[in-house]
Amino acid sequence: MQTPIPLIRDVVMIGGGHTHALVARMFGMKPMAGARLTLINPAPTAPYSGMLPGYIAGHYARMDLEIDLVRLARFAGARLVLGQVTGIDRVAQRVQVAGQADIAYDIASVNVGITTEAPTIPGFTENALGAKPLARYTAEWDRFLSDATAGRRTPDVVVIGGGVAGVELSLAMMHHLKANGVTGARVTILERADTPLSGIGKGARKALLHHIQRLGVVLKTGAEVTHIARDQVHLADGTSVPKSFCVGSTTARPHDWLQDTGLTNDRGFIDVGETLQTLSDPLIYAAGDCADLTHAPRPKAGVYAVREAPVLFHNLRAELTGGQRKAFKPQKTFLKLIQTGGKGAIADKAGLRLDGPLLWKWKNHIDLKFMRQFEEYPEMPAPPLPRDVAQGVREEMGDVPLCGGCGAKVAPADLQTVLQTLPATVRKDVLSGPGDDAAVLACGDGEQVLTTDHLRAFVSDHYRMARITAIHAMGDIWAMGAKPQAALASIILPRMGAKLQAETLREIMQAATETFGAAGAEVVGGHSSQGAELTIGFSVTGLAGERTISNSGAQAGDVLILTKPIGTGTILAAEMRLLAQGGWVEAAYRMMEHPLDTAAGILTPVAHAMTDVTGFGLAGHLDVMLKGSDVGATLNLTDIPLLEGVATLADQGVRSTIWAANRAAVQMQADMTTAPEILLFDPQTAGGLLAAVPAAKAQMILEKLQDAGEPAAIIGEVTEGSGIMLA
Template sequence: MQTYPLTRDLVLMGGGHAHALLLRMWGMDPLPGVRVTVVNPGPVAPYTGMLPGHIAGHYRRDEMMIDLVALARFAGARVILDRVEGIDRAAGRVHLAGRGPVAYDLASIDIGISSELPEIAGYAAHGVSAKPLGGYAAAWEAFVARGLAVPRVVILGAGIGGVELALASAHRLRAAGARPEVTLLEREATALPHIGAGARRALLAELAREGVRLMTGARAVRIAAGAVELDGGQSLPSDFTLSVAGSRPQGWLAETGLALHEGFVAVGPTLQSSDPAIFAAGDCAHLTHAPRPKAGVFAVREAPILSHNLRVALSEQGRMRNYQPQRDYLKLVSTGRRNAVADKFGLRLSHPWLWRWKDRIDRRFMAMFAAYPQMAQPALPSPAAAGLAEALGPKPLCGGCGAKVGAADLARALASLPAPRNPAVLTGPGDDAAVIAQGTGYEVLTTDHLRAFTADHGLMARITALHAMGDIWAMGAAPVAALAQITLPRMSERLQAETLREIMAVAATTFREAGADIVGGHTSIGAELTIGFTVTGWAERVIAKGGARVGDVLVLTKPLGTGTLLAAEMAGTALPGGLLGEAVAGAFASMTSSPALAAAILREGATALTDVTGFGLAGHLMEICEASGTAATLSLAEIPLLPGAAALAALGVASTLAPANRAALIGRIAAPTTPEAALLFDPQTAGGFLAALPAARADSTMAALLHAGIPAARIGTVTEGPPRITAR
């Protein structure tokens, strides 16, 4: 929970090494009153030092990736998974590709570089760039998996990076049983121009040892699907064409009005650009006072200076420090076979122990992002009322639907409410939405709100809007209008205005996509961010939960697991064999996917329909069974799950609402003790629809859902008997 009001916005553009280290430092010692935002296209960022080892097969992908979602949680920052495409310096806003702008008081740029070669014909369609690293790593794994007997690889650029990746590629393919043909092209007359003579000789010998063909003075002019054409007319066969040639800045920097050097942001000793409110670090920056080649070592050593200077600027206290890069640095170049060549000041060493040394350095760096220190929690007061510790529970309260009251407690609370007296009101307390008869149709009215589970309030706005409209769609209605209810944490008036602007812009777009409008609302200041919407809809025919018939097919339109994944992210739980940030990003993608099309398809033939939300799949299926006077059978193997959800459930990870969901069905559900069965009780936020379909219509409806790109699945059948669920 936020302790102090927010007064300043710091936006970090990119998840490069300098920003990653800065976020870790920030988590250890945050500056009160600052809202930190990191914007990055993906939930993870690769560590460059381990890339050649990954290409060679020595490191798993997850071992070289920094989980930005987990890092942002530790730092108390919001992470926005989007791409920066511009800066409006006059308005103090960063423009994003996928949504409205984000405001800043101070900003920092650490977006890396690209090794794309757009001037070469065919490159965009058939070439792979070593930078950004994430896309290259994925493309390489897919290529290795093809299992070609004689894979042909052409690498453009014979600098240190090109040589290192050529050696790694040859080693990996040979270890896989292939007979690789790796060709390294250098357009200049000499390979490895920025390394000492001794190290150059050692690396050239490694190329010869691995059978890598080096061609200097060779310039590629066209990349085809299976070949690289050179300016002399020669054509080289290539199954995988990689560019490591040069370094290119991102194009949008040219539109910022900042002083640039060859397209890179020009910064002085304090790492400030020509605009004092914008800093830059890493490969995207050019040190005007001490120009250096592009290398990760400089980004790492810039991080403490960047962190200190941003804190000085944000607090308006203290003096900034200057960054003075070292004149030369130790280059440890891996050779693919767990060997390395060292170069500094022209001295050269080559030995396996150098690889082990490099491996220890790289693993020590990544260990800083593998587990974060646990911040001390305040002790319970003493004395205190009986039951205080039990009411607090063993873990933090989940957000989203995981923060809702359990089904049993809710039923007891609503039991004493009187039935509606107005004959036009067709539903009573406990229904998901009110249905009001209006002429020849029906008005459907519902309200929902969510306690924030992510600091990205734009993301929360879209998820909450879709979640609130779920009950409208589930009753066969179309959304018409919405009122917003927003509780903001304490912050300055300017930050209040910017936060509301972001929330309402995303919400308005989401409702407009659904054919509805926001017509007003209410705001207040509270302890934490909460977003809610009251929504009205219109239906010519209302689909209730009580129409399921024996023999109907049960269909689910979204995978389960959002509650478990969000609980794991809040607790900082490691995902076995994977990256939790990517799994959480998958959950976000599922939650932000509009179910409007699925609802339109299902309402044509569903006998019963509901959205799967806080009470979990089992709880909402039981509502259908109770209302219809039927039982149900589920096939656990057919129920779609979000990636990572089952692995986390196997560790015992669960939302705070899951135990109440399970308890509400004691004696009415039979299921094995498995992770997949545990997810039947997982509370879903902006979940999918659960529909009962006549068997005769199931095939055509499923075909329509799948054709529309909806990940629907048949998960069971409606059976005869008293309300009860059997999961096998």
């Protein structure tokens, strides 16, 4: 049998800019055995700046210009860490991430773009925003456009900076305001210099000035901004310009945290040589607008970031293999295609004036072609099976990957068969046997609860996976009405070198210590081993209060409250198959990271029965609750909260690998034609609490949960009889 190739070296890419997005795709097409690729970015998507003016003008939807980093990372086989980088410790060779464990690297690369925020202008931070980073600008523009169209805000826009970018965005905003029928729309460009658009040729400048006049955009030159107030922009000459929305498009500047790395020049950009290695540290590369090409100085432009990608990809692989690096030789000039608000554009090259819709079509073709690289990934074939395999192997493996998390559990019917073979408890201090969420043990004058859980990794971010697993494991403790006390870790690592092994364990244990600590528990030790893939588990003890709550005890007339939306199994199954949007996946992760302590504290004093909804799905766990109490239930399908995007995926036929077994384990009538019906059997990881509470107190308890920030809902009621009915 072939031994798995161990992971030996870490390549960490900081930022999901154009260069890194292309490099990650190249790694997906041509993986490097023994290397672990990590991509760190604040958000699950990265906007493509080339399509920004078209989006602002209303020609594209938001998702049209977003590179989905979750799908890209899955294709590339890369770890994706969603967080804001705050620094680089070059001595320890670790990247510092806010709210996260530090990420170790052997080789690092920086591609974080630039910002156009101008905090030196008084009032800018409070009353304006930069055109870059793009995420905040696009979100605030959408909000302003909606308010201005509805008449909730005056349609006064001010753009600080009369360069190409500022003019292009001004034309786009004015076009969209007029297209939406906003009366009285006014866009004013404030340019400090006496001559606007000084960085382009005469022909292009003349064409843009024509379009400024055509759309009625106001251009003020020699306008120095002294202060930005809530509804006015004040100028040095004593005048002011009314504003409801203000955006800065002035000289690009680097992100502040870069200056503390020791990699930057006096302007704050990272100096790199012809191989794109930083001049200060050969183990760190940089590309895109955050870097200055010392061997061939060029203006900040996306075309250079795109063309750096093949060179960076080659040189990172050369670092890993000991090969020869290549030099990046940027072109001296390039054709600029500048949008003019509507579906038109001008070309800037050699002083010519080229203007019209054909240029827009050309630019649109170029942009869509670029984005298709991140929408249509080639299917990478799985390793073939041996020629001779036992009967049933192909059927068992199926045509979809095995899910992670609770989607990888043993089928409920098989588990129940095994549990029935266990002997009855005989010790007087063991107060409950198999079947409840946790064992209840007599402990002095009180009671202690004990549970264990582990998960096959589904998140490539080790810190986040450990955090979700810890919250998942404590779910049984909270469901029993107890408070977590102590935890033992059980970790299986894939084969890797000693350094990577230590760094991976450090990330996992830091997350465990912080997560259990926040819940009032301590990690007291554990066990680790090596295996085929990452698996994280915890055995947890908890101390009960005045009483422990069983998953039986529900009474006819009780109201059923669910504290989290469902759908994690479907989201995770879709993510593995490149079918889920990154935003949906990130929202699901955040819901899994949400602890149950607050909800448990509110429900414990009043609940007749309670359980946490995990691997057997909402229907499966409710079924266990009802059978233990000899009652039935009616669920109101329309009231069951669902995670964002999960209904779409369920309608497309996406199912977790344990879904069919969960469905078979519950006897109930369901047509399986709607998403809520389908998702009743979806396995949940770190799911919510399901509680049966007295009807008279249900509304008060629900309001208390929601006031505490819990996404809880009343989803049905407990009835006489047996079984689950749908309404």
